[in-house]
Amino acid sequence: MLLDLLALALIAVGAFFFVAGTIGLLRFPDTLCRLHALTKADGLGLGLTCLGVALLAGTAGEVVRIVLIWFFVATSSAVCGHLIARHVRRAANAGGR
Amino acid sequence: MVEPLLLFDALLGLAIAALAVAVLTVHDRFAMIVLFIVFGLMSALAWVRLSAPDVALAEAAIGTGLTGALLLTTLHHIRAAPAAPVPVPGGVVVANLGLCALIFGGLAFAFLLTPLQAPGLAPAVAQNMAASGVGHPVTAVLLNFRAYDTLMEVVVLLAAIVAVWMVERGTVQAPAPVLGEIYRGFSRLALPAIVVIGSYLLWVGAQAPGGAFQGGAVLAAVGLLLLLGRLYRPQPAHRPFARAGFVLGTAVFAGVALLVAGGGRLPFEYPAAHAKTLILLIEGMVTISIAVTLAALFHGREPEAVPVSEKSE
Secondary structure (H helix, E strand, O other), X not given: OHHHHHHHHHHHHXXXXXXXXXXXXXXXXXXXXXHHHHHHHHHHHHXXXXXXXXXXXXXXXXXXXXXXXXXHHHHHHHHHHHHHHHHHHHHHHHHHO | OOOHHHHHHHHHHHXXXXXXXXXXHOOOHHHHHHHHHHHHHHHHHHHHHOOOHHHHHHHHHHHHHHHHHHHHHHHHHHHHOOOOOXXXXXXXXXXXXXXXXXXXXXXXXXXXXXXXXXXXXXXXXXXXXXXXXXXXXXXXXHHHHOHHHHHHHHHHHHHHHHHXXXXXXXXXXXXXXXXXXXXXXXXXXXXXXXXXXXXXXXXXXXXXXXOHHHHHHHHHHHHHHHHHOOOOOOOHHHHHHHHHHHHHHHHHHHHHHHHOOEOOEOOOOOOHHHHHHHHHHHHHHHHHHHHHHHHHHHHOOOOOOOOOOOOOO
């Protein structure tokens, strides 16, 4: 029961960070600011959501799978953020010359 | 009290419809593709809610992931060699409209004629599961009971890559973007995991959701990562291997189907004692073909002897 409540709280806080990241994506002025909001907030939201779901998992195998999902989503979104920022910087450099 | 999941389903359905409208009305091509990818992800979620995880996996891996990659790479080539928009002849528009209306009419007809309360074919499948050689009803239908349909799906992929290699022969190809060291490090990290996940999806298909198409699509991502990171560069000398890869699935599938015939059995009627082995053999070879074909579709035209000009880092 306590575990359920803790998991619920973690997932709710995780969802809050996703919403915050999405508001940042919609409201911030340029691509780099938007990336900043999105990658930071979603990274935290993902971690908290995975932690909450892992608490509800029935078996050790499920926990391992959730950890793997967290790891790959986190690394791939970090790499995506890097690629987009890199593209923006290069496009800006090319345009400024 | 309204069931909370019903509310979720209603929102999901509305979101899918809204995304479909947005995909068709937005003017920027890039935005169109991104919206289409989101549309695919939402559709995959809808399939999960309809308790069809097999379809959800296929939709996410092929319909969203790989189709999205194909659309984006096409956009990259279009942008590299911008051409004046050619006006579409009125006849083509009318013909397209007619065909779309025909498909829509057919679907509506099938939907309206389907009895709501009929048992369908589920009991027939359940009764014959023991003879199918596998433990998962969807795999039993795809690889055994309705194997001919699946063979035709594999043939469609083969035809697609043959067409792409012929049509794109001699076209100018845009240089692939250089993605840098961090991307390469990530692909080294992700590659082994993708191989494991793709093989697992193939293997688990006998008992649970998964199978050749889902596994093949995931394994095709290996090819995409290698091509994008320039860890693999297609050479003209590799063409025979690629061709063998394209044909392998169709050849083994059709070969097995014909070889089991005879002695009172029809084509595709596997002997029950060997059904599991034969299905695994077919699925394994089809998976390889799907992975190779999808990766080759992403690369586009066949590798030629002329060196492609490359932008240096």
